[in-house]
Amino acid sequence: MPDLSAAAGPHSDRPLATYKAIADAIGTAVADGTLKPGDRLPTHRDLAWHLKVTVTTVTRAYQEARRRGLIDGEVGRGTFVRDPEDTMAAAPNSLPAASARPVMDTPEDGGPVNLSINCPPLTLQREALAHTLADISRSNMMQQLLSYQYETGMREHREAAADWLGRVGIHATPHTALLTCGAQHANSIAFTTLARPGEVILTEPTTYPGTKSMAAQHGVRLEPVAVDEHGLRPDALDEAIRHHAPRALYTMPLLHNPLAYVTPEHRLRDLAAVLARHSLPVIEDDVYGLLVPDRPPPLKCLLPDLTIYVTGTSKSMAPGLRVGIMAVPEMLFSRMAAGVRASCWMVPPVMGEVMRRWVQDGVADAITAELRRDVQERRAEVDALFAEATAFAPHLESPQGHPYSYHLWLPLPAPWRAESFVATAQRMGVLVLPGESFAVGRHRPPPAIRLCTGTVGGLTRLREGIRLLARAVTSQPEDLMAMV
Template sequence: MNWKPEIRKGAGPIYVAICDALERGIAEGQLQPGEKLPPHRDLAYRLGVTVGTIARAYTEAAVRGLVVGEVGRGTFINDFDNHRDDITRLVVPEKPQPEVIDLGLNLSAIGEADEILRSTLKDLSRSGSLDALLTYQPSAGMISHRAVASQWLEGIGIRAHPDNVIICNGGQHGLLISMMALAGHGESIATEQLTYPGARAIAHQLGITLAAVQMDHEGLDPAALRELCETKRPKALYCMPVLQNPTTITMSEQRMREIAAIIEEYGLWIIEDDVYGFLAETRPRPFASLIPERTIYLTSASKSMAPGLRIGFLVVPAKLSRSVQEIVTMSNWMSPPFMAAIVTNWMANGYADKLIAWHRNQAHERQEVAHRILGHHAEHASTSCYHLWLQLPEPWRMDSFSATALREGVRVITADAFAVKRDHAPHAVRLCLGAAHSLPQIALGLNRLMGLLNSQPKPHMDLQSIGYV
């Protein structure tokens, strides 16, 4: 290749300036994933520097995760995207991998849910009303189930008539429904600059553009949202006000009121994703309470009760109810009445609240382990949820850290899975503490990660060395 980097004056040592130019070339599309870089001697001749300087520049680029070196073949722009599914895709592996400690999947622990389920199944078998659970029901769900959910939601300040409660097939399905109801192909939805990867995937499939809103220590920045409303004219805002994924930030009520005022001023809708809100012992009033006529509220039993319960609940403004139900019919026809019966049974009989209390305790215990081991690296993480956001110290880069962690038997999720603008992703990873089976397993994984944080990345560490290619 004929690449000759533009070296900017005053950028520090020449090898760092060359590496910086390489990073700019990747970001600007001049250098493509998998592209081979010039041999050391050729680039040294073009730039009028020593071969040793180019070697140091390529080594620095490998440390940053920009390139990989292959013995006998040369140095290549890192093509992590070809292997991204193996590293950051949020899936459960088909076969158990006992040698890998999974700190990547954001699952809730199971706890007593299995015993409660056994008891509930016995109760349902004696109820004499199983026929209704085995036939088609309205797309919004059985009215008796929606009435229970409506009453249960009052506990967090949401007053919703059962007619405006729609049962969906989990939070992901609820988000798909909401986005389809509020925006069309070619339109945009605003969201935090770091957001739930499932939202990115849905928007991509629907041809909807996600517009990134800057965040600060309180979450979504109202001034940035206002500016975006002026320039991009989004149809809606998707956000997670409580224990945001991945940052764990919870907005103050004052911040939410500022955002609500902007929503009303510009006539936007809000998709309020509250799947982690149950873990917060104290929380602000939901948007669905502040501006119910502009809010689609979403929660899910799979986070608050047990991961396998794929039942979610939408609270929608009356104006949107019919269109949302039509989308449910199109995408899913209806959510399984039998599973909805289990979830609403737990809501009515106090089991849901019991499980939520258990999850809060578990999250605290697991976060205490994380804070004890990670120390100042975890100082900004909330102790109320199963995940935490880990900013990587220099000179670690997220890809090299993730790959090295996996080589050490620990799976994490890199920041670019969450970044709306992937080229602006910080060098950080999300750690999840719910999928691991025990506190000792969590401690083992975190101690391995702490060992990496206290060490230096190894140059020329590539995917081949950990068995990916």
């Protein structure tokens, strides 16, 4: 057992909180070689007994050490020291340095082409918002919109949310439709409602980095479930439930981020059968759902009493319109509403009113239709440019992903590593995210990047970025050149 007794205990004179002192001691032991990569740390209970502290204190200490990238844990095996040279084992609530990006593409400042941010372009939204705000200013609602509201949101806003959920086949009422400050906020409330710190939520082996950060912040452990070209494998899900005893499954079956696949209905029904057999709750993240015409039914339609369905306006209406929409099992509604009250008190009523008017006036449907047209046009341009690039880079693969997806997955040819490619691409003037940013637990995806086509303002800028990517692929990795 590593000697951590100097860090805590009844005779400790350290001014830090005990759990931070234990995490510091782990860091010191790693730095001086006392703890080596792969060394196993004591169980929470054993270390708590040894240091004469509570198990909760040790749990917080291990969470802090994991946040710093010092250790990692695996159910059934224990807690181990990470290899500091393993750049893919970054702290779970942080992204690699190369992923720190400006929010929007800014061609006017001569900066790099930003294909790293996943959001739809602005098409009809500017003019629509100007008209909507003018109409609101002339209405008799100003007093109401500028006052506090209930945490559940104004009833007419929840009625509009229920109407919007009906677009994907979900039957909701104002008693089961809940508004949040964006889908990320909705997922956060779902996580904290279903799982406590140290407990497990299952998910795909690669997932949205914001979900990884959120889970780490709440102390929830994400464990990966194997996928194939159709999404989660039912046999792997059944095995993971038996092995990890999770509190829930978090999944993105439609336009999965980052792999951009759509899980077909027959697979969804097989997954629903497994989940029903184990009575496992589901957090279904469907923020891109309305972009796909003739889509399969949401899991919410197959498992209405087990599924917390999450969508929002940022991907289907406008990135800055931060209204999350949840379809919640009625028995969980009051608990999740309490989560809204505790975390933000209420959704800004003005945003809720814009959402309501756009849904009821048909503006939201018009924006969605325009985005469907736009994403197909951009995808056709990307496919043509990659086909053109294979003339001088025959080993370059085409991006993978559904035709209605604004984000795509690009496998990298040998000998590229994703991190070094991202750094090279950035120096050449284009921003993308490495596949490792999306990895869950010990899963390591093959070298790949995610590229997003929606942030750039037009096709000219998109062409520039794709051509720069193709040129980067044909260059020589610097770490390989250093070996020659």
